[in-house]
Amino acid sequence: MWLYSLLLIFSILVPLGLSFDKKLQFYKQWKYLFPSTLVVALLFIVFDIYFTAMGVWGFNARYHSSLVIFKLPIEEWLFFIVIPYASIFLHDSIVLYFSKFQISNTLSTYFSVGLILFSALVLILNIEKAYTTYISSMVILVLLFSFFDKNKVLNHYFCTFLVILLPFLIVNAILTGSFIDEPVVWYNNSENLGIRILTIPLEDVGYAFSLILFNLLLRNKLNDIGYGLPN
Numbered sequence: 001m002w003l004y005s006l007l008l009i010f011s012i013l014v015p016l017g018l019s020f021d022k023k024l025q026f027y028k029q030w031k032y033l034f035p036s037t038l039v040v041a042l043l044f045i046v047f048d049i050y051f052t053a054m055g056v057w058g059f060n061a062r063y064h065s066s067l068v069i070f071k072l073p074i075e076e077w078l079f080f081i082v083i084p085y086a087s088i089f090l091h092d093s094i095v096l097y098f099s100k101f102q103i104s105n106t107l108s109t110y111f112s113v114g115l116i117l118f119s120a121l122v123l124i125l126n127i128e129k130a131y132t133t134y135i136s137s138m139v140i141l142v143l144l145f146s147f148f149d150k151n152k153v154l155n156h157y158f159c160t161f162l163v164i165l166l167p168f169l170i171v172n173a174i175l176t177g178s179f180i181d182e183p184v185v186w187y188n189n190s191e192n193l194g195i196r197i198l199t200i201p202l203e204d205v206g207y208a209f210s211l212i213l214f215n216l217l218l219r220n221k222l223n224d225i226g227y228g229l230p231n
Contacts, residue, residue: 003063036218083168119139135207
């Protein structure tokens with residue numbers, strides 16, 4: 001049963017189909033989005049391979065294809081393309097149609113600094129937990145990176161992420177075992193906080209936040225400098 005594949009297909013179906021919307025014209029972002037997605041995917045996949053080998057998490061062969069590379073099913077590799085694509089499509093759509101759905105520069109800075117301090121505290125108190133340490137570090141790193149973003153993308157992203165989080169949590173709930181007999185992706189609870197939203201480890205929220213924001217910041221940076229794939 002290729003449940004993981006089906007979840008990815010349903011995640012990309014609508015965003016891909018609406019990428020040619022005359023007003024949004026998201027397809028014009030492909031030349032910047034695909035390079036940024038590949039770069040960020042490489043970073044996350046390296047850790048994915050490492051933590052899978054360590055037993056921090058793993059994959060249930062019952063729910064994915066037989067094509068496995070470095071102990072990661074092909075669906076896991078595609079996850080880092082499909083989910084950022086769908087999420088940034090949703091972010092751009094919200095920014096276009098609801099441009100006032102944002103917070104001020106000052107409030108964005110307060111949130112960023114607060115999240116950095118909170119993540120640092122979580123990291124220090126849970127340094128022995130591999131997944132918690134990894135995600136806390138990623139959140140800190142991406143927020144520090146965002147301070148160099150002249151477009152102030154966080155003003156919108158702190159709002160749009162709340163919307164993006166809804167479909168992400170639905171997909172992730174299924175992946176982690178909600179509504180099905182066994183999880184598609186299992187987690188070693190000794191390596192995380194042990195706090196779950198349904199069956200989703202709390203750290204997955206930080207995972208989504210950092211993964212999407214890294215892609216968004218890099219996509220925008222490539223757009224600013226005009227560096228992307230040829231037309």
